[in-house]
Amino acid sequence: MGVEICVEGLTKSFGHQVIWQDVSLTLPAGEVSVMLGPSGTGKSVFLKTLVGLLKPDCGSVKIAGRDITRLREHELYEVRKLFGVLFQDGALFGSMNLYDNIAFPLREHTRKSESEIRRIVLEKMDMVGLIGSEGKLPGEISGGMRKRAGLARALVLDPEIILFDEPDSGLDPVRVAYLNQLIVDLNAQIDATFLIVTHDIASARQVPDNIGLLFRRELVMFGPREELLTSDEPVVRQFLNGRMQGPIGMAEEKDATQVEQELAALGDGDTTQTPGSRALTPRLLPGPGITRPPRWEAIARHEAELRHRKAVADA
Numbered sequence: 420m421g422v423e424i425c426v427e428g429l430t431k432s433f434g435h436q437v438i439w440q441d442v443s444l445t446l447p448a449g450e451v452s453v454m455l456g457p458s459g460t461g462k463s464v465f466l467k468t469l470v471g472l473l474k475p476d477c478g479s480v481k482i483a484g485r486d487i488t489r490l491r492e493h494e495l496y497e498v499r500k501l502f503g504v505l506f507q508d509g510a511l512f513g514s515m516n517l518y519d520n521i522a523f524p525l526r527e528h529t530r531k532s533e534s535e536i537r538r539i540v541l542e543k544m545d546m547v548g549l550i551g552s553e554g555k556l557p558g559e560i561s562g563g564m565r566k567r568a569g570l571a572r573a574l575v576l577d578p579e580i581i582l583f584d585e586p587d588s589g590l591d592p593v594r595v596a597y598l599n600q601l602i603v604d605l606n607a608q609i610d611a612t613f614l615i616v617t618h619d620i621a622s623a624r625q626v627p628d629n630i631g632l633l634f635r636r637e638l639v640m641f642g643p644r645e646e647l648l649t650s651d652e653p654v655v656r657q658f659l660n661g662r663m664q665g666p667i668g669m670a671e672e673k674d675a676t677q678v679e680q681e682l683a684a685l686g687d688g689d690t691t692q693t694p695g696s697r698a699l700t701p702r703l704l705p706g707p708g709i710t711r712p713p714r715w716e717a718i719a720r721h722e723a724e725l726r727h728r729k730a731v732a733d734a
């Protein structure tokens with residue numbers, strides 16, 4: 420079972436530049452959460468702060484009850500073993516084949532025998548669909564395969580928490596769909612706590628239990644997926660519908676009058692311009708062959724009920 424991460428009053432700045440302030444949220448144990456936000460709002464900085472790579476100015480990050488912002492480096496080293504991190508480009512060593520890349524954390528952090536390492540590496544490569552590619556170098560495979568290799572490497576220490584930094588960046592929509600299914604299947608199989616930073620709204624709509632949105636140096640909202648998807652908050656609506664009208668501008672925030680005019684002009688056309696903009700996209704469920712733990716059984720029942728209600732309403 421994954422562990423809960425409880426963030427309270429977290430503020431981070433670099434020099435005079437405040438990245439975000441007073442961020443409070445709880446990532447529930449074993450659930451999948453997504454963090455959204457326009458470019459440069461500090462999502463990657465947030466991930467790095469959770470894993471203790473960056474120190475916040477103030478606030479706390481409690482993981483399994485311990486505030487990691489107050490730990491010394493050697494204590495942090497232990498806490499970091501709870502984490503698996505999938506970096507944007509997979510962060511693989513270019514000169515090592517996939518097998519050695521994936522084995523790396525086991526050789527670095529454990530005293531396991533090579534035969535035990537082999538068993539674990541092949542198990543994780545199987546989970547992400549990379550069996551047969553053990554001898555390939557990162558430069559010889561596609562971006563999607565590199566992501567999956569990065570994911571296999573993030574899994575080898577059996578993490579309680581997995582952080583994904585834009586897992587879908589640079590992938591075509593079909594690969595993104597496969598990766599999303601893999602993420603959901605993995606969550607059902609290993610039950611760890613997942614936090615995904617993404618710009619992909621389709622993924623954000625169907626993969627997580629919870630969604631958060633960073634904007635204007637603040638956490639605008641964090642809550643259950645359904646709450647965010649049906650929210651009236653203008654920033655949330657603009658972001659989830661990927662449109663220009665609203666408070667988020669190209670380079671900086673727009674002034675209030677302009678936002679008001681844009682939203683008024685959008686008026687009732689809002690939902691027709693972006694069909695299903697407030698619709699509750701069905702949740703992606705673990706694929707066939709994946710045993711659904713009780714949590715996923717409950718989600719599947721809830722989804723079935725929503726579909727039934729919609730069918731009745733449409734009839």
Ligand SMILES: Nc1ncnc2c1ncn2[C@@H]1O[C@H](COP(=O)(O)OP(=O)(O)OP(=O)(O)O)[C@@H](O)[C@H]1O
Pocket residue numbers: 433438456457458459460461462463464465
């Ligand atoms: N080590 C650092 N020192 C100084 N400034 C930094 C550092 N790391 C990040 N920043 C700044 O923090 C801000 C937020 O960066 P971050 O990469 O977290 O944004 P992001 O929301 O992940 O963006 P994107 O969606 O484009 O990936 C940027 O202005 C960046 O320049």
